[in-house]
Amino acid sequence: MASQLMLTGTSAGGKSIIGFQTGIVVEGRLKNGWLVASGLQYQRRTGTFEASKMTETRSYRFGLELAEQQLRPSSLHYLRLPLKLGWQRRHHLLEGGLSLNYLAGVRGAKGNLERTGDVPPRKQFVAAQNGWIAEDGYKKWHLTATAGYRYRVSRQLSFGLSANYAFGGILEKNYLPPAGDYLLKEDDRFYFSAVAVYFLKR
């Protein structure tokens, strides 16, 4: 299966496409069109990130020189364990369930805020290293509720739309953004996903 994650109403300047997920789903048929599904999925969350961690080093030369070092994420990477219950009639399938999400890693950059030559002067983040960065500010685990509809185009292929709700959000509670007003502008608890499922074997 593969999904595109979307927001319908976003904060000012936020993105509407906030990532994707893909993985393997195993379905078990029950009586009267009921089915259960589970699997292992990988989710990549993107969006508009601000610094997740910052230090300010005071050094002196002719005056005070503040070296502001930041960790700035670019994507969040989750492993998901979904458990769903569905009901299918002819081409139509309704499903809902819960997913346990594990934050496997945060990609981003470590860099410094450096003064630009603009007038008036401003500071700009300049990345020094890219890679997996410390996960400060983001929950290691969170739970998501999902409800959706899929239409089976064929015996193997189906498309659908799901509504998702992340309980408690994906940000650590009481963690203040070290720079700016937010860690991730698209940190909405409620989001949609457009789903495509292709059965390799039935």
Added chain:
Amino acid sequence: MFRQIKYIAILAAALFGGCQKLDLDPQVDGTPVFSANITLNGVTKEWQAGVGGYYLFTSFEKGADEVYVFKGQLKKDSCSTGACGESLTVKIRDVQLTLNGLPDVVQALAPGNYPYQLPAAADTLWVVDTITTYQLSFDAGQSVVPPNTVPVYTWNLSNGSAVQPGQIALFSLPQFPQNLEMTLTMQANNQNCTSTQTRRVALPDPSGPAESCSVFIDTMLDTAGLLIENLVAVPAGSAPFSFIWHDSTVAETWPVSNALQVINAMVAVADAEGCTAGAGYSTFWNPGVIGTYCSARFSYQVTEVMQVDSIPVVIQDSLQLSTMVVEYTDAAGKLFSSAFAPQSNANTYFEILSVEDYDDNENGEKTKKLSLRFACRLWNANGSFIELQNGEAVMGVAYP
């Protein structure tokens, strides 16, 4: 499909090889490099570049006289007019003229003691100085002169000053010597009468008498009032007095009968404070004839005169090479400079203790870091001054 495989590979890397996560470096704060610590009129002041908005501005300039000046200024980084706070500036003039090429900063900023720059780079400088002199005025108006006589006065000061004639004498002394004495001699030649009075001349003492002790010789006539019978020493000062006459007679009076044809008497007196004075009396004396009486007496006054004068000083080095300027601007923006007047205080010094290369400044100019100690007097444009003492600073200057 390949994209998905790629991200699964990334995920696997995160799970199994993601232990090396990038994190921020530990926060280590430094300490200020440049600072200054001075005492201004007894008040200690301290500035550090990077603390309280202060910044060390380093620069250099080449004046019309082709001499480089290396400058360091501790002042607030950004300020509006009137709210710039205090600032301290050090300017160092080059050791030589540099018509072309670059200055030799190693020589110009070498450790050692340096003089302060004088107010103007001119050949002659007028230096304001203060001179104290002592004006002595003597007046013989109290003397007793025989009738129909024009006396001749002679003033003789014990310090060797030229003898002066006249009833009033004026002397001017650059210093006031101890045990200074004035002797007034009054001669009434047509009456063959001479009298002297000698007194110590002392500086005015607010807690003591206005003048020192004195004595003059008077005459005591016989009971008939016709003839001089005795001479009497009449003292002024702190009683009791002791007297001694020229013939060692120790008494207040001296009998004229001791004299033969000429009275030539002198008396010395000492008062209770140790003040001494003298008087003399000389005239012809014939028994049975009333002698001529004359008596030299004088008063005096000593005045200290403080004279502010301008003295021309020839500046040998009009370029004032290797001289220093220290400037302080107070919180109100008033400038005080060591170069507004010559440094006359003995406790004035400027020493470069050490020199080392430092980073380029914000304009890309090379700089030197200097360790300094200094003390001087700083004047403002109105002529008032403040004393800068115990100055210690780590400053920087730029050079080409």
